[in-house]
Amino acid sequence: MRNVILSVGSEFPEFKKTAVISIEKGKEFYELSSEELKASGKWVVMFWWPKDFTFVCPTEIAEFNNHYQDFVDRDAVLIGASTDSEYVHAAWRRDHADLRGLHFPMLADTSKSLATELGILEENEKVAYRATYIIDPQGIVRWVSLYDLNVGRNVKEVIRVLDALQTDELCPCNWVKGEATLAN
Template sequence: MIGVGEKFPTFSKLAVTSLEKGKEFETITSDYLENDDNVWTVMFWWPKDFTFVCPTEIAEFNKSFGEFRDRETRLIGASTDSEFVHLAWRNNHDDLRGLKFPMLADTSKTLAQDLGILTNDNEKVAYRATFIVDPTGIIRWVCVNDLNVGRNVKEVLRVLDGLQTDELCPCNWEKGQETLTA
């Protein structure tokens, strides 16, 4: 699996960005991650659309969208399902209709493979992986859960806060608390 300190892989993928007819899809590339605006990126992956744990995570990220935006961080959700499956799921699931971030479609599974997050079974779906990427495209945090355990969005925010201080943050540190001096 790709790790902390490594460059996020190059990619160009379709994503569902809207439910408005004719404006549903947009291409997102790795260039989107590198920017001069000092914007961070959180890309989180789920195994499959139309499942049970996945929409709880996606909905929680969406509820926290403002907190990520306040931290100058964009969200990208992703799975190996197609953009058409993403669109159908958004249209058919109450918690997903109002998403404020793109749902990336990695149908070729090349990005998930480059990240090293595909399961080793015949199905080859993505694990529940979360990547925090700094404005230069460098991975600063990776967390991967097994398929049946949802992630903790508050922990993603806590780690993002710590990374953005660029200081030493002790165990259980939270934004507003003292950092350490060496």
């Protein structure tokens, strides 16, 4: 049975999950919910990776962190997620130099329920594909990209698409912020 991937125009599923927000003892965990995100009135960029303690994943997570301020400047909440537990996330953050100073939460979908609802759970290994969702302030999916397990994504492209969506105008191929959009 093939997964049906939640796509553009769909309402992002409701969830309440534990996230790792710090490596400081006693302040590591936070319950993050879709309700809280919707109430913030901000755009949300949620990106998924397959497994902690692997090779491609930390390169992506570190690159998203390098561009964290770009998301903040665009009034967007950045969230990383995988099906690993919050304890594995916390251990990985403490262990990996590039992950210690993350500015965004690492969501733990240990039940795999959100990954399943999104249609991004790989059938054999039961881990999430490299998926990225851009969700508007009303909770509607406006962009989704999905990569195979062994291919890293381009964070600058995620930012470019977020910029284009936020114009609410027609944006031509390869459009970047500051360029003219298409007139109706």
